[in-house]
Amino acid sequence: MSGLIYLIPIALLLGLSGLAAFFWAMRSGQFEDMDGAGARILIEDDE
Amino acid sequence: MTAYTAINRKAIERTILAVPDAHCAGCMAKIEHGLCAVPGIVSARLNLSTRQVVIAHGRALQVPDLVAAIARLGFAAQPVAETNTGVSDKASRALVRATAVAGFAAMNIMLLSVSVWSGADGATRNLFHLLSGLIAIPTVAYSGQPFFRSAWSALRHGRTNMDVPISIGVTLVTGLSLFEALTGGPHAYFDGAVMLLFFLLIGRMLDSFMRDRARDGVAALLKQTAPGALVIDAKGRGEWLRASELRPGMRMLVAAGERLAADGIVETGSSSLDRSLLTGESKPDPVSVGDRVLAGTLNLLGPLTVTVTAAGQDTSLAEIARLMEEAGQGRSRYVRIADRAARLYAPAVHATAATAFIVWLLLGAGWHQALLISAAVLIITCPCALGLAVPAAQVVVAGSLMRAGVLVKDGSALERLAEADRVIFDKTGTLTLGRPELVNPADLPTDARPIALALAQASRHPLAEAIRRALENEHVPAAELKSVVEQPGFGISATLNGRPVSLARGDTSDGLSTTLTWPGGKIVLRLADHLRPDALEAIVRLRSLGLEASVASGDNSRSVAGAIAGLGLTAQTGMQPRDKLDLIGRLRQSGHKILMVGDGLNDGPALAAGHASLAPASASDVGQNAADAVFLGDSLLPVAKAIAAARRTMRVVRQNFIIAIGYNAIAVPLAFMGKVTPLVAALAMSGSSLIVVGNALRLRNAAQ
Numbered sequence: 084m085s086g087l088i089y090l091i092p093i094a095l096l097l098g099l100s101g102l103a104a105f106f107w108a109m110r111s112g113q114f115e116d117m118d119g120a121g122a123r124i125l126i127e128d129d130e
Numbered sequence: 131m132t133a134y135t136a137i138n139r140k141a142i143e144r145t146i147l148a149v150p151d152a153h154c155a156g157c158m159a160k161i162e163h164g165l166c167a168v169p170g171i172v173s174a175r176l177n178l179s180t181r182q183v184v185i186a187h188g189r190a191l192q193v194p195d196l197v198a199a200i201a202r203l204g205f206a207a208q209p210v211a212e213t214n215t216g217v218s219d220k221a222s223r224a225l226v227r228a229t230a231v232a233g234f235a236a237m238n239i240m241l242l243s244v245s246v247w248s249g250a251d252g253a254t255r256n257l258f259h260l261l262s263g264l265i266a267i268p269t270v271a272y273s274g275q276p277f278f279r280s281a282w283s284a285l286r287h288g289r290t291n292m293d294v295p296i297s298i299g300v301t302l303v304t305g306l307s308l309f310e311a312l313t314g315g316p317h318a319y320f321d322g323a324v325m326l327l328f329f330l331l332i333g334r335m336l337d338s339f340m341r342d343r344a345r346d347g348v349a350a351l352l353k354q355t356a357p358g359a360l361v362i363d364a365k366g367r368g369e370w371l372r373a374s375e376l377r378p379g380m381r382m383l384v385a386a387g388e389r390l391a392a393d394g395i396v397e398t399g400s401s402s403l404d405r406s407l408l409t410g411e412s413k414p415d416p417v418s419v420g421d422r423v424l425a426g427t428l429n430l431l432g433p434l435t436v437t438v439t440a441a442g443q444d445t446s447l448a449e450i451a452r453l454m455e456e457a458g459q460g461r462s463r464y465v466r467i468a469d470r471a472a473r474l475y476a477p478a479v480h481a482t483a484a485t486a487f488i489v490w491l492l493l494g495a496g497w498h499q500a501l502l503i504s505a506a507v508l509i510i511t512c513p514c515a516l517g518l519a520v521p522a523a524q525v526v527v528a529g530s531l532m533r534a535g536v537l538v539k540d541g542s543a544l545e546r547l548a549e550a551d552r553v554i555f556d557k558t559g560t561l562t563l564g565r566p567e568l569v570n571p572a573d574l575p576t577d578a579r580p581i582a583l584a585l586a587q588a589s590r591h592p593l594a595e596a597i598r599r600a601l602e603n604e605h606v607p608a609a610e611l612k613s614v615v616e617q618p619g620f621g622i623s624a625t626l627n628g629r630p631v632s633l634a635r636g637d638t639s640d641g642l643s644t645t646l647t648w649p650g651g652k653i654v655l656r657l658a659d660h661l662r663p664d665a666l667e668a669i670v671r672l673r674s675l676g677l678e679a680s681v682a683s684g685d686n687s688r689s690v691a692g693a694i695a696g697l698g699l700t701a702q703t704g705m706q707p708r709d710k711l712d713l714i715g716r717l718r719q720s721g722h723k724i725l726m727v728g729d730g731l732n733d734g735p736a737l738a739a740g741h742a743s744l745a746p747a748s749a750s751d752v753g754q755n756a757a758d759a760v761f762l763g764d765s766l767l768p769v770a771k772a773i774a775a776a777r778r779t780m781r782v783v784r785q786n787f788i789i790a791i792g793y794n795a796i797a798v799p800l801a802f803m804g805k806v807t808p809l810v811a812a813l814a815m816s817g818s819s820l821i822v823v824g825n826a827l828r829l830r831n832a833a834q
Contacts, residue, residue, distance in 0.1 A: 087254075091261065095238060102234045109226065119178035125155035 235269035259311035266320040376441035394436035404428040453735035519786030522826035534833035543758030546742040547776035556728035557683035580609035671770035710736040
């Protein structure tokens with residue numbers, strides 16, 4: 084049972100870091116252009 | 131270095147242009163690389179979802195230069211209208227954040243709850259309940275805000291909506307569970323409260339996404355009436371100003387092919403103006419020095435210098451805008467089906483919960499147990515499935531309609547479309563294509579075709595463009611002409627190997643026509659504004675759906691009768707915007723729910739006044755903004771498809787309501803008897819939500 088003392092905070096922290104990553108992605112505009120993001124990797128940059 | 135960048139930054143402007151034709155990675159690369167190569171442009175980034183390009187450039191470049199630069203790359207670009215899209219974007223983002231938080235909390239609490247259900251007890255159970263509370267309380271405070279705010283504003287105005295029972299239920303259940311957790315009780319409903327918020331927020335988010343997506347689609351289509359004009363100052367220098375910056379007394383230069391951005395008087399030049407946006411009449415109107423010209427009209431032939439007499443809110447468009455505002459008030463009073471259901475549902479829920487509390491007290495249970503049971507009743511009856519029933523169905527059908535070429539602006543539009551029982555069509559541009567087409571191309575001798583094409587290519591007159599389209603489709607080569615001259619109000623003349631040829635105004639008593647003269651002879655080319663393909667089938671389908679159709683047009687009765695012959699419709703002609711408004715008002719008073727289908731600026735007030743309204747994508751931006759939905763392409767069938775799909779949606783929404791109520795009929799007695807543990811509540815809630823969403827998914831081909 085004493086494992087819970089470590090495991091529960093770890094589980095919560097992992098979840099929170101996922102949430103924080105999502106918020107960061109949203110704030111930095113990564114969902115602004117969903118179609119463009121997919122198309123952009125096809126552009127050949129020869130410069 | 132810092133000083134340098136500061137100065138540099140001041141000298142850089144950001145301009146947003148719409149590029150509707152950009153659709154692939156190739157277009158992106160071409161536009162971005164091509165623009166960056168233009169001197170004065172610092173950076174360019176294309177957004178493929180909104181079809182807009184953001185250009186950072188030096189002050190020396192002005193909007194027409196940027197449009198020209200994109201045109202050189204092979205794309206058409208228009209300045210974007212200044213709209214307040216930021217507000218709705220913010221609302222969507224807030225909902226996404228609230229949903230993300232609720233989702234995180236729901237999963238973690240469920241993790242703890244599963245342990246409790248599988249037998250954790252004593253100190254472990256208490257610890258898990260406390261931990262759940264620690265996660266749930268900030269979540270409810272943050273993610274519950276959209277519901278609390280909406281409920282509060284409804285209550286303050288003496289109304290009730292779906293959010294009132296949700297807010298009361300969630301708050302009460304969280305409070306009671308906290309008490310349970312602190313006193314070491316056996317049941318805490320934190321998981322139920324947070325899961326409820328999570329499911330409901332998904333519904334809200336879908337609703338908001340649907341609105342944004344349709345709005346972006348419409349914004350990409352918008353042809354700006356006139357974003358601005360090239361203004362010439364006393365020294366003869368030109369500067370491009372936005373329409374909102376124009377002032378009376380300024381002189382603007384309007385090139386052929388541009389729309390006027392303000393009302394004014396022609397100072398120099400002569401030309402023909404296309405007023406179809408304002409009046410619905412497609413015949414061009416010749417103007418010369420001293421004539422009054424109106425904002426929104428299209429200059430067809432030569433350059434004009436116009437002295438501005440009225441700009442912005444003072445133009446002749448303002449009267450139409452005022453009428454529209456007046457007309458739109460009726461629609462804002464429309465109550466959506468979910469809120470109508472809540473008017474019956476909310477009192478029933480609260481009465482049941484209160485009865486449970488009193489009955490258990492009378493039966494001798496402690497106040498604590500009675501409260502717990504009434505909380506269980508509240509969480510079971512909380513309209514989780516009801517909250518998803520409407521948005522899930524509407525989002526699915528909006529996606530299906532979008533694939534069929536109809537952009538529906540929001541859920542309320544779908545509900546109102548389903549209720550319509552009478553259609554009024556505008557004529558020009560709605561029942562018809564709104565552009566003249568050549569009637570007798572076969573009459574044109576082969577030797578005259580290259581000459582006709584070459585003459586037509588020299589003009590932007592709608593008749594000339596129709597001839598050019600018809601001949602280019604047959605891959606006719608253009609003849610080599612010399613000294614091409616276009617005379618406003620007369621036509622185009624030129625020489626072919628020294629002999630005169632011309633494409634001149636025809637006899638106007640014979641509808642739209644033009645006379646081609648060439649060395650080999652003379653022929654009258656007749657043109658007509660054709661009906662949209664499938665117009666008859668669309669009207670037959672509408673009739674079979676129970677919607678009687680009629681026509682209200684600003685044109686004279688003769689041209690209307692000619693255009694709609696064979697459709698079997700009655701028509702009212704010579705109607706001003708005010709008359710169309712009155713017609714809709716009269717029909718509404720006799721109990722009809724009107725679907726208005728129109729395109730022009732003159733239809734704007736009628737589109738806003740109709741119970742529901744549709745506009746073709748070729749419509750003026752005023753028409754598209756006022757309409758509930760916009761349909762793409764030349765066919766008129768999407769009108770009938772939209773009505774049929776909207777009605778199917780309402781059927782599924784009603785089925786969903788019945789499912790949700792049926793689930794309550796089984797679950798409420800259990801809750802009333804005190805048999806609903808947190809485990810049962812969680813299972814019942816997710817089960818009913820899944821069934822409702824599954825039923826909504828049946829609509830994904832509703833628009834076929």
